[in-house]
Amino acid sequence: MTQPVAVIGAGPFGLSTAAHLRARGIPVRVFGEPMVSWRDHMPAGMLLKSTPAASSLHAPQQGHTLADYCDAAGIRRLVTDEDIIPVETFIAYGEWFQQKLVPGLERVRVVAVDRRDAGGFELKLDSGELFTARAVVVATGLSGLSHLPAELAVAAADGPAPTGPVSHSSQHHDLTRYSGKDLIVVGAGQSALETAVLAAEAGARVRVVSRGRGKVDFGAPPWKQPRLRPESPFGRAWSLWAFSYYPQPFRHLPAQTRHYLVRRVLGPLGAWWLRDRFEGKVQVSEVERIVRTEADGGSPELTVRTLDGRTDRLAADHVVAATGYRVDIAAMDFLGHELRTRLAVSRGAPRLGAGYVSSVPGLYFTGLPAAASYGPVMRFVCGTDFASPRLAKHLAAAHG
Template sequence: MNASASARTRRNLPVAVIGAGPYGLSTAAHLRARGVPTRVFGEPMVSWSAHMPAGMLLKSTPVASNIDAPQPGHGLLDYCLATGEKRYESDWDIVPVETFTRYGRWFRRELVPDLEQVRVVAVDRRRGGGFEVKLDSGDVCVARSVVVATGLSGFAYVPPVLGAAVPDGPTPTGPVSHSSQHPDPARLAGREVAVVGAGQSALETAVLAAEAGAASVRVVARGRTAVGFGAPPDRQPRFRPESPFGRAWSLYALTYHAGAYRHLPAPVRHDLVRRVLGPLGAWWLRERFAGRVSVTQGHAVRRVALAGGGRVRLELDGGAAVEADHVIAATGYRVDLAAMGFLGPALRASLARSGRTPAPMLGPDFQSSAPGLFFTGLPAAASYGPLMRFVVGTEYASPRVARAAAHT
């Protein structure tokens, strides 16, 4: 077979999209709109339904909570109008996670109806070009390109000092867990809980535990400044440009010029991903937090010891200590290619990393150093910035990924 015939054959193969959260569904919708054969694998919105606590509210405003589609009529407000749900449209409207999950499943039914709810177990290069995607059903999909859109899956981060106390891994029934393991805060009722962290996840996890009847809740934050909350819509700076995250020049640049981000030096990119839109609670959480949750700040956890009666003792720097029945690490997520076990060892080893991090280094249009292998959503943050940590990033990423994957 000559080169041109081989290229035509490859173009007849589908693009495989792994993941059915906002980024996977959005990318698939854009591919289909281009007429590209596409197969999409995963359980729709599973991270939102299985790993977010009941009663959680989105920090993003409604306008920043739209899953991008190739045609109008598929935003959050469109879903509310189509189903008769309460309308969420102003910056004062706070979106419940349950509503957003239903919206994502509606988006899937409208634009990705033939989603295959199977798990991808292996992805390897195929001799002659393209990829071989093995499914847990036993089937094999031969694809011309692959888009990894697995969201937060496998990236829950527990600091080593906390992980050392649970060598078999964090669990909601053990002494230490991760915040993603508590979809039902009511299970914490009657317990003394310590939450390690200072971001939205930590502060909201603490509030939900307190409201669910926990005996006491304490946030342990290493920062020396007070636990902070954002400004409400009517207190945003007036003379700075608008962005989905608030009024600020930096937020505007990161939102609308994400393509330039990957040209920054690696240390600068990684520092910005950590700091921008970092540890800060939503403005609407402040009132619920005050008086319900205690705070120990300015102390890092140095050691975790199991005390009598199944209690956990956090030994902090400076000689301070906190005891609780259970410790929750609300310490976020860190992308690590090693956690993507479905990528074949040879394929994974061939991928260029972003600086000294274990995250993939991406080139134009979110393509990795392995031609035809794309990453979108959180794994793209090291290359394209903190915008990729939020649903609103689908507007930037999905059309570009689809355009590039269509031409592989």
């Protein structure tokens, strides 16, 4: 019997990749809970920043876009740049996509992946099953990659937690627990600003603390976008158009340039529709940096250096760090130690070649871990358009 390809992860990139592999007739086993990060690690009531055009999973055949799901579900079509997508609708769309194109999904966890001397990979599941795969695709999304800066981590000695002094934004589904509390949200991106708004609307007293160049700002609405520039899923700009549709040359740029662009392109900026819900409801403190965080009495207090050079203290009942995610192969502990040591990395991220293959033949990465090689488009669902067909084509040629 032909050894299957293992796809680890059932979010947008995992499901899209699996659909393309299946369409090529390649045996594939897909592991994970469908859309789990979106369902369990995003706040209730969240709306997607991305437009409908940027929110469809790429499929090998027509009929599986977000608009197609809306038609099948009998709900209003979400198609224009002014249509805003509730996270619940997006989760239901991903589950519908899975049922249609990846019906054999296995809701179990991969606990170990090791390279076999005879070729291929040995995988162990949390069910106890051991099996051999000819290739492995890592599509684990944001899982295990949440980033907590050192100046905040010191106040979370036992790790970030919603019930402790400091948590990470990915740990919050229900923000009503902070009703009547003083809450500080650290960050200036969409995650920070929307978390702040949802917490304020749930009855919390909220202050956003943005650091360094992270000035709180919001994007322009669709009707104010410049018309003389090319259109992309992220807005009208030549750079965004290039990053969206021509990511191939990105991996040939110097490492310092690649990491800078992944971090700064489409950086901290709130969605245009969030401004009215934010302004006047949430306090903002723009500071040079957070010097330290203390929680001696159980409640956190930030010592900050202000933009004019003063030192100030900001106290709250809880701090939410909306400080993003950082790819680190060392955090992917399901990959065996020997396998991780054989991987070529750049600042913790795998260095990928053509077709999203790593330095270990047969081991592929897609989604956020691929951003350092293929650019900022890999941070977004629309990155499946470029990644999934190319990964499947390379894998089919190399392991067909």
